Amino acid sequence: MDEMMIKNIVREVLMKANLDISCKSAQGVFEDVNDAIDAAYTAQRDWYVNYKVEDRRRIIEAIRVVSRENAPMFAKMIHEETGMGRYEDKIAKNLAVIDKTPGVECLVTDAISGDSGLMIEEQAPFGVIGAITPSTNPTETIINNTISMIGGGNAVVFNVHPGAKKVCAVCLQILHKTIVENGGPANLITMQREPDMEAVNKLTASPKIRLMVGTGGMGMVNALLKSGKKTIGAGAGNPxxxxxxxxxxxxxxxxxxxxxxxxxxxxxxxxxxxxxxxxxxxxxxxxxxxxxxxxxxxxxxxxxxxxxxxxxxxxxxxxxxxxxxxxxxxxxxxxxxxxxxxxxxxxxxxxxxxxxxxxxxxxxxxxxxxxxxxxxxxxxxxxxxxxxxxxxxxxxxxxxxxxxxxxxxxxxxxxxxxxxxxxxxxEGHTTMTIAGPTGEGLTCARSFTRRRRCMLADGGLRVI
The missing domain is CATH 3.40.309.10 (Aldehyde Dehydrogenase; Chain A, domain 2)
Incomplete structure (x- = not known):
């Protein structure tokens, strides 16, 4: 594909999707991060109370489909905005997270049945997650985090790297539109139009944000770890x-x-x-x-x-x-x-x-x-x-x-x-959030959940 053909594809996809590429409003993009947090909080309560795990599975599959269709466009936009990397490899990275990020299938239930009753432990959502994403893997991290985090029952407020804010906004709007068109709640994923450190500080200070996730440099990860919030940190490497x-x-x-x-x-x-x-x-x-x-x-x-x-x-x-x-x-x-x-x-x-x-x-x-x-x-x-x-x-x-x-x-x-x-x-699943500093390792939906135990006493439900 030559340069002009790729640009025409980008233009056509954006027009068909009817996206606000100026990122001033709508489709999950907000002027102020507090509004993004409030909207995500409302969406998460709806997602948790009124939607089944099978709904999560269905919507995640729709996200995979639309992301796969747009992978070449994302790759082209990343290359043009950041000036980094190779177009063909960016397509491969996007496809990897699209196809190999686990959804709800990694949420397992543990059960013990005995004379004293039935115990089950399940993976429940934290609530609203604040996620910091890098310019090196911008749409890849948004797609990966979205599948994993909403798969775990959460909503997400992204603070993207300023060097990739345009492509991230387009990506988020496409995913947001897909979620809503497939019956999901609006604002399950949100971001502030102009990302900055003040927005990060507001995320860490908000009582509605239950978990911070940082993918990027160690300076950012260390700052999040000092914030007082529970943090999953994916920092630098020098392999x-x-x-x-x-x-x-x-x-x-x-x-x-x-x-x-x-x-x-x-x-x-x-x-x-x-x-x-x-x-x-x-x-x-x-x-x-x-x-x-x-x-x-x-x-x-x-x-x-x-x-x-x-x-x-x-x-x-x-x-x-x-x-x-x-x-x-x-x-x-x-x-x-x-x-x-x-x-x-x-x-x-x-x-x-x-x-x-x-x-x-x-x-x-x-x-x-x-x-x-x-x-x-x-x-x-x-x-x-x-x-x-x-x-x-x-x-x-x-x-x-x-x-x-x-x-x-x-x-x-x-x-x-x-x-x-x-x-x-x-073999194995793909992630762009490799949490070495905080120990979660290669993250998936299970990483962004908390274990909850439910106990039915006195041998109830046993048939032996």
Whole structure:
């Protein structure tokens, strides 16, 4: 599909949906977050009291259908508004959350029947959830959170990233319209038209908000954790890859290349740095270059560091203008032309800023290590206690077990790109809210519920 065709599709879909793309009113979008909270509170009470679990299932399926139809449009709008990532990969991410986010099917009932009665425990909603979403996965997180949160019986007030507010508003309006057209309550999902920190503060202060959910950087997650509200936090990661000398290097090279270059490395779970045993390092680098990666020299590496990082008093931070940019553009910034590559490789020491600072760019630092033990030691340092994601390529079960125990990450993949850890090409469900800091792990509808126990005493209902 060429550029003009995609723009025409976007225009046509918006016209058919009759959406207010200026986001000034209607379809769940409000001028003031307090109005959004009040509307969601009313909707949630209606959703909980007057709708059955089967209604949730039916409406979620309608959300999947309309989201699937609009995935190419969402991907195009994200790319145009944020300037980050790759269009085709954004379609894949949207489809992953659409197809593989569990709905009500993960809400299970536990029951115990005995001489003293019948006990059941079920997953009940919290009420209204305040959800903070990122610019790296904007519509993906809204769709994922909507399915999970309303599946659990909740309503949601979103505070989206300002850098993706237009596409998020369009996405939310489409989902909102679908909910209402399928018999659901209006304002089950809402947002403030202009997202800001004041809105976040109002969410955390409102007694009508029972749970805060943050997907994004650790600064935001830590702020929510200090708010006094119950919080589910999905924070940053800096996922290391360990490659020992038993690994299948053909597969290792292709999988690291695939994962680290996917959507220009915007996923927090994507491979960010590779630690490889020295005796196989040359071959791994050669095979990654054969996959399409571009290896730069040590001098070019230091040039690139000055372009894509900011330095102050010896401390490095990412230059945000380069986050999620194509590898070819990153190379052009230091005078190298390679339009076909999706990934830049560089060899660096274990304490280099490219290793220790989460980049969110298609730049893969390679660290040579003399021993497997060194690989593990430096990988744990680079992961920085985020406990998010790590991966390993090996045929040695003892090595994989040791690294898994040392790194303690929420997601640990073996002999595959980390994408499989969220069900993209792998088993298991998909989520964009990976709650490592607060321990819920890969969230689903069950994560946004509270357990309630109901007891019928004196052996009632027993037939034995």
């Amino acid at each position: 290391p890859v360990v490659v020992d000398d038993t690994a299948d290097l053909d597969k290792t090279a292709s999988e690291i290349y695939r994962g680290a270059s996917f959507d220009n490395n915007l996923l927090c779970l994507a491979e960010k740095e590779t630690f490889v045993m020295d005796n196989v390092a040359d071959e791994l680098i050669r095979k990654m270059c054969a996959c399409g990666a571009h290896l730069i020299t040590p001098q070019e590496t230091e040039q690139l560091l000055k372009v894509v990082f900011l330095e102050k008093d010896g401390q490095y931070s990412v230059n945000k203008k380069w986050v999620g940019k194509d590898a070819s553009l990153i190379l052009e910034s230091i005078g190298i032309k390679d339009a076909d590559t999706r990934l830049v490789l560089c060899e660096v020491p274990h304490d280099h800023p490219f290793v220790l600072v989460e980049q969110l760019m298609p730049v893969m630092p390679i660290v040579r290590c003399k021993t497997f033990e060194d690989c593990v030691k430096y990988a744990v340092i680079a992961e920085n206690g985020n406990r998010h994601t790590a991966s390993m390529f090996s045929k040695n079960v003892d090595h994989m077990t040791r690294f898994a125990k040392e790194i303690e990450t929420t997601i640990f993949t073996k002999n595959a790109a980390t994408l499989v850890g969220v069900g993209i090409g792998g």
